């Protein structure tokens with residue numbers, strides 16, 4: 245077939261019943277404790293069962309406390325959270341679904357454990373009641389977030405009725421400067437394209453700057469595709485992908501590995517494929533990025549200053565910027581580096597993997613954070629935590645004055661008790677700087693792990709380069 | 713669900729762009745495990761301001777939210793749709809919706825009516841001026857009108873699936889009842905290498921049990 249995009253190629257293979265709205269098969273259904281209890285309850289009261297419990301995998305991440313290691317009857321933070329964890333355990337037991345509960349060795353943020361186990365493979369369809377399911381697109385899978393009613397539908401039928409997404413090609417050209425990370429790259433793309441650029445589409449990221457990224461970097465990029473408004477993002481698999489997958493727990497082995505590989509190598513867009521939208525961004529000149537507003541598109545370079553809304557031509561954009569600056573307590577013209585920071589959070593499904601922790605630790609090694617700063621690092625999974633400890637990274641963090649926590653979503657969404665107090669300012673490696681995202685009244689600046697570490701040392705927004 | 717062919721109600725304007733679902737229902741409300749009881753959580757941060765639109769007495773009883781572009785972006789939480797419904801809204805009219813939220817609204821029985829930027833602007837202006845301005849939504853014909861805004865028969869976008877279900881009062885799963893055979897046929901042809909979960913093996917994912925966990929962050933080095 246010619247002129248076919250990667251998205252269409254994968255979509256075609258998953259059509260159960262084409263129609264005005266296609267019915268597609270779902271290869272993997274990931275579940276967390278927040279968006280699924282109502283779905284299980286509805287199934288139960290309708291007398292329905294889970295069709296393919298073997299294609300579901302669940303973990304506890306949003307509600308879990310990060311101050312203790314779990315297990316041994318460790319308490320969840322509050323009654324509501326505890327109840328969700330309990331319901332999840334019961335639902336998974338009853339349905340026969342693999343669950344990684346609090347305190348278990350495979351537990352972690354749902355979008356960290358899927359790839360780490362090798363569950364996330366090229367060409368698959370993956371859903372989860374969570375918008376950042378887009379993360380799994382890094383492997384060349386169609387992976388997107390769904391609502392609870394759709395979770396219920398997938399549990400009952402292992403299919404989803406949904407319109408075929410339109411496609412958008414985001415070509416990222418250039419070679420980034422040293423110290424510029426995948427997070428900076430994707431923030432720069434969103435700042436340029438806007439938070440609505442991808443609405444209604446599935447974005448294929450391509451170009452030299454994407455090819456050059458590791459799998460973990462690609463996950464960071466696809467994770468944030470939703471912040472550009474897209475349903476999801478994906479990247480065609482290549483040798484980097486296959487190297488990552490080879491030997492993982494759930495990766496195919498032996499002859500099946502060879503067969504899978506043969507198929508995976510066909511998963512790309514044709515050279516003359518036609519996309520509904522196309523954008524090209526050159527990232528060779530970008531510096532580390534920092535958000536200044538209340539959506540991820542309101543982002544600028546760490547070398548820049550807080551923008552002046554009065555200079556914005558579009559009245560809606562000006563209005564949004566004024567509102568954002570008021571919420572953020574910022575004055576136009578202030579140099580980004582002059583913004584003092586109270587809290588530094590390294591974690592979330594965007595930036596909590598080994599490469600993120602190693603990079604942050606490298607910046608911190610042998611240094612102490614500013615006395616005005618409280619800083620915490622929350623590994624994305626129990627496995628990441630163990631490996632980081634085996635490499636001694638925990639000691640680097642704690643020696644620098646960071647708190648070394650147990651895995652979970654933590655301060656990314658602030659429902660497990662890890663919140664930013666009203667009015668305080670947080671440099672965060674997470675993905676959303678929405679009003680109140682890290683707690684009511686919290687002010688969030690989105691950054692890379694390196695920038696977060698440098699900021700913790702300086703006490704104000706700073707780039708890792710500033711330290712040498 | 714009851715079939716929903718037409719509805720009329722007073723419009724409540726919310727002239728902000730990119731209202732994300734964290735604003736519609738803050739995360740603190742995600743502790744609940746029911747599908748109802750979220751009305752109080754709707755815009756709960758913004759509602760602390762006594763002058764916020766939902767707090768104004770003359771706005772009580774409005775059932776159609778008139779919103780700005782990209783309404784409901786961000787998190788997939790269906791709780792946002794439940795909160796709008798529980799507060800008393802039956803439809804949201806906007807020039808654009810977040811992708812997941814657009815699907816969540818009809819699943820909660822609400823009509824997402826996507827209108828042109830011009831119509832949205834007229835509706836926002838009219839409903840801001842007149843708290844009693846009524847909007848008539850013809851779900852079947854996918855058009856709406858608002859005399860106070862001088863809008864009549866304006867088409868709106870509503871996905872075919874949502875349209876079919878709202879008009880006929882069908883739950884998402886109602887459409888799946890006859891699908892068993894085609895799903896089974898599809899399943900027989902799935903690739904043999906695709907991964908499966910390992911329920912009932914406690915410690916799945918544990919390196920000590922499986923011996924097959926690869927060190928993280930080692931690929932390509």
Ligand code: SF4
Pocket residue numbers: 305306353354355374376592593594652653656657674675
């Ligand atoms: S880390 Fe944050 S964005 Fe990721 S799944 Fe958890 S709450 Fe959602």
